[in-house]
Amino acid sequence: MTEWDPTETPLARNRALSSPLRLRILRFCLYQARTNKEIADALGMNPASTLHHVRTLVRTGFLLPQDPRHGKRGAREIPYLASGRSWGTTVDNVAPVVIETFLQEIQGLPPAQIHVRRLGLKLNAAHSEQMLTRFRALADEYAAMPADDDGVPTSVLFVHHPDQANGKMPAGSAGPASASRSDVDGE
Numbered sequence: 001m002t003e004w005d006p007t008e009t010p011l012a013r014n015r016a017l018s019s020p021l022r023l024r025i026l027r028f029c030l031y032q033a034r035t036n037k038e039i040a041d042a043l044g045m046n047p048a049s050t051l052h053h054v055r056t057l058v059r060t061g062f063l064l065p066q067d068p069r070h071g072k073r074g075a076r077e078i079p080y081l082a083s084g085r086s087w088g089t090t091v092d093n094v095a096p097v098v099i100e101t102f103l104q105e106i107q108g109l110p111p112a113q114i115h116v117r118r119l120g121l122k123l124n125a126a127h128s129e130q131m132l133t134r135f136r137a138l139a140d141e142y143a144a145m146p147a148d149d150d151g152v153p154t155s156v157l158f159v160h161h162p163d164q165a166n167g168k169m170p171a172g173s174a175g176p177a178s179a180s181r182s183d184v185d186g187e
Helices: 010-016 020-028 036-043 047-059 095-106 125-144
Strands: 063-065 079-082
Touching: 010 047, 020 036, 020 047, 020 095, 036 047, 036 079, 047 063, 047 079
Parallel strands: none
Antiparallel strands: 063 079
């Protein structure tokens, strides 16, 4: 079994969180330990294909192996639980990966179960930073709360971006900023 290697480089952790599939695995294992077979079944994949991704997440400390258990046919199974280490982990240029993960996760959901609010604003740098700081604080507050025993697993995605006019940045816009920090998985 692959064990967490605390000497894994930031690059290895960055790569581990740069895959929509791995982010979906972390989300699936966030509140309940799941075996590789359960992960594969939920994602509609072959267990041999998901095992590589599970091992990568274990090696980088994002998934933690739990005590082995016996499956329906008596086979030894190892369930995995998300460690929470991905919350606040810096990942370069992660926005497209997170958005692709989000799109995969909502695929097939009834529209009535997707609550969307879209708002156009015109803010100066100070107000923009104030809004982002408040959203980060709110996300951190909820991420730190223990899971509700009677709760239903849900996901929230907040995206802030400059508007584009006909595919071009508006005049006076600094263009897209490269994020130095990205809260990847919200565990």
